[in-house]
Amino acid sequence: MEFVTGIKEKETLELSGLLAEGMAGNTVxxxxxxxxxRDMGNVAFIILRKREGLVQCVFEEENINFCLKDxxxxxxxxxxxxxxxxxxxxxxxxxxxxxxxxLSEPVDPMPLAIAxxxxxxxxxxxxxxxxxxxxxxxxxxxFKIQEGIVRxxxxxxxxxxxxxxxxxxxxxxxxxGGANVFKLDYFHRPAILQQSPQFYKQMMVGVYDRVFExxxxxxxxxxxxxxxxxxYTSLDFEMGYIDGFEDIMAMETxxxxxxxxxxxxxxKRELQILETELPKTDRIPAVRFDEIKRLVSERYERKTKxxxxxxxxxxxxxSRYAKEEWDADFVFVTHYPSKKRPFYAMDDPDDTAFTLSxxxxxxxxxxxxxxxxxxxxxxxxxxxxxxxMAAEGMEQYLSAFRYGMPPHGGLGIGMERLTMKLMGEDNVxxxxxxxxxxxxxxx
Amino acid sequence: MEFVTGIKEKETLELSGLLAEGMAGNTVxxxxxxxxxRDMGNVAFIILRKREGLVQCVFEEENINFCLKDxxxxxxxxxxxxxxxxxxxxxxxxxxxxxxxxLSEPVDPMPLAIAxxxxxxxxxxxxxxxxxxxxxxxxxxxFKIQEGIVRxxxxxxxxxxxxxxxxxxxxxxxxxGGANVFKLDYFHRPAILQQSPQFYKQMMVGVYDRVFExxxxxxxxxxxxxxxxxxYTSLDFEMGYIDGFEDIMAMETxxxxxxxxxxxxxxKRELQILETELPKTDRIPAVRFDEIKRLVSERYERKTKxxxxxxxxxxxxxSRYAKEEWDADFVFVTHYPSKKRPFYAMDDPDDTAFTLSxxxxxxxxxxxxxxxxxxxxxxxxxxxxxxxMAAEGMEQYLSAFRYGMPPHGGLGIGMERLTMKLMGEDNVxxxxxxxxxxxxxxx
Numbered sequence: 001m002e003f004v005t006g007i008k009e010k011e012t013l014e015l016s017g018l019l020a021e022g023m024a025g026n027t028v029x030x031x032x033x034x035x036x037x038r039d040m041g042n043v044a045f046i047i048l049r050k051r052e053g054l055v056q057c058v059f060e061e062e063n064i065n066f067c068l069k070d071x072x073x074x075x076x077x078x079x080x081x082x083x084x085x086x087x088x089x090x091x092x093x094x095x096x097x098x099x100x101x102x103l104s105e106p107v108d109p110m111p112l113a114i115a116x117x118x119x120x121x122x123x124x125x126x127x128x129x130x131x132x133x134x135x136x137x138x139x140x141x142x143f144k145i146q147e148g149i150v151r152x153x154x155x156x157x158x159x160x161x162x163x164x165x166x167x168x169x170x171x172x173x174x175x176x177g178g179a180n181v182f183k184l185d186y187f188h189r190p191a192i193l194q195q196s197p198q199f200y201k202q203m204m205v206g207v208y209d210r211v212f213e214x215x216x217x218x219x220x221x222x223x224x225x226x227x228x229x230x231x232y233t234s235l236d237f238e239m240g241y242i243d244g245f246e247d248i249m250a251m252e253t254x255x256x257x258x259x260x261x262x263x264x265x266x267x268k269r270e271l272q273i274l275e276t277e278l279p280k281t282d283r284i285p286a287v288r289f290d291e292i293k294r295l296v297s298e299r300y301e302r303k304t305k306x307x308x309x310x311x312x313x314x315x316x317x318x319s320r321y322a323k324e325e326w327d328a329d330f331v332f333v334t335h336y337p338s339k340k341r342p343f344y345a346m347d348d349p350d351d352t353a354f355t356l357s358x359x360x361x362x363x364x365x366x367x368x369x370x371x372x373x374x375x376x377x378x379x380x381x382x383x384x385x386x387x388x389m390a391a392e393g394m395e396q397y398l399s400a401f402r403y404g405m406p407p408h409g410g411l412g413i414g415m416e417r418l419t420m421k422l423m424g425e426d427n428v429x430x431x432x433x434x435x436x437x438x439x440x441x442x443x
Numbered sequence: 444m445e446f447v448t449g450i451k452e453k454e455t456l457e458l459s460g461l462l463a464e465g466m467a468g469n470t471v472x473x474x475x476x477x478x479x480x481r482d483m484g485n486v487a488f489i490i491l492r493k494r495e496g497l498v499q500c501v502f503e504e505e506n507i508n509f510c511l512k513d514x515x516x517x518x519x520x521x522x523x524x525x526x527x528x529x530x531x532x533x534x535x536x537x538x539x540x541x542x543x544x545x546l547s548e549p550v551d552p553m554p555l556a557i558a559x560x561x562x563x564x565x566x567x568x569x570x571x572x573x574x575x576x577x578x579x580x581x582x583x584x585x586f587k588i589q590e591g592i593v594r595x596x597x598x599x600x601x602x603x604x605x606x607x608x609x610x611x612x613x614x615x616x617x618x619x620g621g622a623n624v625f626k627l628d629y630f631h632r633p634a635i636l637q638q639s640p641q642f643y644k645q646m647m648v649g650v651y652d653r654v655f656e657x658x659x660x661x662x663x664x665x666x667x668x669x670x671x672x673x674x675y676t677s678l679d680f681e682m683g684y685i686d687g688f689e690d691i692m693a694m695e696t697x698x699x700x701x702x703x704x705x706x707x708x709x710x711k712r713e714l715q716i717l718e719t720e721l722p723k724t725d726r727i728p729a730v731r732f733d734e735i736k737r738l739v740s741e742r743y744e745r746k747t748k749x750x751x752x753x754x755x756x757x758x759x760x761x762s763r764y765a766k767e768e769w770d771a772d773f774v775f776v777t778h779y780p781s782k783k784r785p786f787y788a789m790d791d792p793d794d795t796a797f798t799l800s801x802x803x804x805x806x807x808x809x810x811x812x813x814x815x816x817x818x819x820x821x822x823x824x825x826x827x828x829x830x831x832m833a834a835e836g837m838e839q840y841l842s843a844f845r846y847g848m849p850p851h852g853g854l855g856i857g858m859e860r861l862t863m864k865l866m867g868e869d870n871v872x873x874x875x876x877x878x879x880x881x882x883x884x885x886x
Binding site for chain 1: 444445446447448449450451453455457474475476493494495517518519521546547548549550551553554572573574575577578583586587589590593594597601603604606607608609610611612613614615616625626627628629630632634636643646647649650651652653658659661663665673674676683684686689692693694696697700725726727728729730734769775818819820821839840842843845846847848849850858876877878879881884885886
């Protein structure tokens with residue numbers, strides 16, 4: 001029997017330890033993966049990949065009892081040497097090696113040149129070799145920034161009094177209904193994968209006033225586009241006691257402001273690697289659906305084909321308009337037509353053809369849908385009836401309203417899409433760790 | 444067009460605003476749900492439920508132009524009144540009402556007496572009415588503490604250099620294999636729901652060195668017990684460059700230490716409501732599987748029936764032993780028999796009948812399984828062969844090893860079980876927001 005008392009400091013240093021003040025001249029021990037080897041004849045540079053970046057090691061035969069030929073890319077090693085200032089090395093320091101210990105070895109040469117600054121490989125190949133292609137510094141930086149986005153979402157909402165919830169993904173009935181749900185057999189009963197935590201987060205507003213969830217959602221849509229996934233991570237929140245759907249837009253703006261600051265502060269390295277310019281979030285224009293449709297149609301001389309929805313091309317033009325007119329990267333489009341919104345959306349009492357809801361567009365693409373929901377039981381039933389929906393199977397959802405619910409609203413943000421637009425990528429698969437689409441189920 | 448510039452302060456106050464220094468005597472505005480009404484004849488107490496707790500409002504007919512009969516439990520309201528110090532009120536203040544505005548109304552009387560301190564209702568009824576029963580202060584406090592556990596897990600791991608990942612739940616192949624997987628039709632291809640993010644987090648160790656995920660997992664096990672769920676939230680991490688599986692146990696101990704401090708600091712209110720005593724985490728005993736089995740069998744004169752596994756009753760006795768012997772609430776059981784561990788577990792080189800792995804027991808129940816994994820490609824293939832496993836369908840996983848992986852290990856923690864044991868509950872459904880089991884698919 002022994003006691004475990006918590007984490008102990010390791011002898012091996014991370015990058016931040018190497019870069020600490022006054023470290024030069026010390027003997028240091030470091031582990032990492034051999035990212036690349038540059039053999040210059042009399043000297044070789046061994047570049048180690050660590051979680052915080054690269055470390056340059058200098059291999060000089062006379063200083064070390066190790067044969068360079070015994071080392072190859074993708075070995076993982078523990079090395080010892082003298083830390084030396086070096087202007088040319090990444091971070092300004094390098095390690096003059098005195099010892100190399102091999103921890104593990106690959107069995108084949110790398111299928112992709114991951115040590116290159118940009119992977120000149122098709123998206124298809126990069127996805128097929130995802131666990132390998134992500135070892136490229138630029139590729140992995142994208143998902144580090146994605147971490148920052150989700151972290152910002154949670155930390156901002158904790159601060160604003162939201163409670164995090166974990167709702168089931170297997171259910172008897174889908175929140176949004178429709179044919180686009182994955183079906184499965186649940187111990188000989190029909191079940192579905194939830195398309196959204198919508199019903200659950202609404203029910204939980206009656207408990208915690210403000211709730212959020214960051215979790216996978218599943219959509220069996222047969223789209224094969226650059227913007228659709230069949231499984232994605234949805235950043236959802238729902239809040240009670242609102243004065244209007246403007247409160248939801250204000251909360252989302254607050255989240256974006258908080259998160260851009262967090263990225264600037266804690267993810268500087270990755271932003272630099274990707275040369276990402278963070279968007280402005282100090283003021284986000286909000287403009288009515290019918291108004292912006294008209295404005296865009298006039299300015300760009302383009303007739304709209306879908307009067308009740310936005311076409312992808314229109315989303316691009318609206319963002320272009322917002323950039324030209326208001327120097328804005330984001331734009332809220334408000335008051336969507338009722339017929340294109342789900343039954344739980346609250347209609348505008350001034351004109352029930354429209355809803356008290358919005359989309360947020362970011363650099364030409366919808367990344368959020370949100371709005372105020374109906375909170376009155378009778379009103380909810382009435383709208384369901386008007387749409388020919390059965391209350392059957394929805395009893396649990398409806399019972400929350402039967403027993404009283406505050407005025408409330410919320411939104412869902414597509415994590416991968418927000419990352420994609422932030423990175424300036426043009427395919428959502430670029431910013432999805434392991435995408436699921438019509439043809440891709442692996443890795 | 445208008446600009447949204449971020450969140451604005453509301454006129455209505457939250458509980459912390461009411462309890463701020465020097466607020467007494469002020470006219471305040473507060474919203475909330477009518478938790479209960481105590482009509483004393485000449486005066487009535489209206490208790491509002493808010494996210495941070497209860498607020499007592501004093502209704503005196505002479506001060507207000509409102510008929511008490513128009514108010515009922517589960518109404519949501521906005522009230523105005525004078526904040527007054529009151530020793531008997533929760534928090535030491537109450538609001539003497541001058542105005543009541545009803546925001547929303549229920550259509551039926553409450554099916555459960557949620558305002559009671561303890562809900563004297565069967566678990567079954569509480570689960571059937573989950574969105575309602577959670578409005579009870581004690582019930583909802585459990586899931587607030589659950590939030591703190593997950594938050595502690597993430598924040599501790601961020602600090603330790605881990606990267607958060609989001610891996611797909613729909614897959615072509617399960618990490619652990621076996622019959623206990625849910626199957627679904629994925630655009631006319633067979634697919635499964637992942638039982639664990641095991642393969643993905645291992646692959647990502649080759650990218651980020653240290654990764655974690657907090658996400659749902661799915662197990663089609665036909666157990667109907669107090670400790671099994673068919674869908675639960677798994678707190679998973681995986682870390683590279685370890686010196687042994689002891690590093691994993693040390694990291695878990697660090698997480699527990701960090702999280703208990705976080706709960707003490709930020710979740711004091713909920714701990715008080717539930718009268719929860721936090722467990723000691725300063726030192727956690729770690730004892731070998733074969734040794735503790737023998738010790739427990741001797742002390743409690745109980746013959747073991749399953750030589751290669753722990754029976755639930757044995758887990759209880761081991762925890763009892765750890766409490767008696769070392770005054771410990773947690774106990775690591777190490778070196779599990781190889782035949783009960785998955786193929787990727789690393790065998791102990793000193794005796795390959797055992798593995799370099801562990802379970803963590805907490806107050807009589809396994810809440811974590813973890814250990815060191817095989818990182819060598821050939822060794823992995825050899826173990827798969829020895830078990831008669833086909834490499835087919837595992838190419839993607841194996842390719843990460845083919846191209847080099849550091850020594851690594853990790854663990855998975857059952858979020859609901861950890862919460863359950865922390866709360867002293869005896870059924871995991873008590874600490875699962877919306878449980879999924881053999882018979883329950885709703886709400």
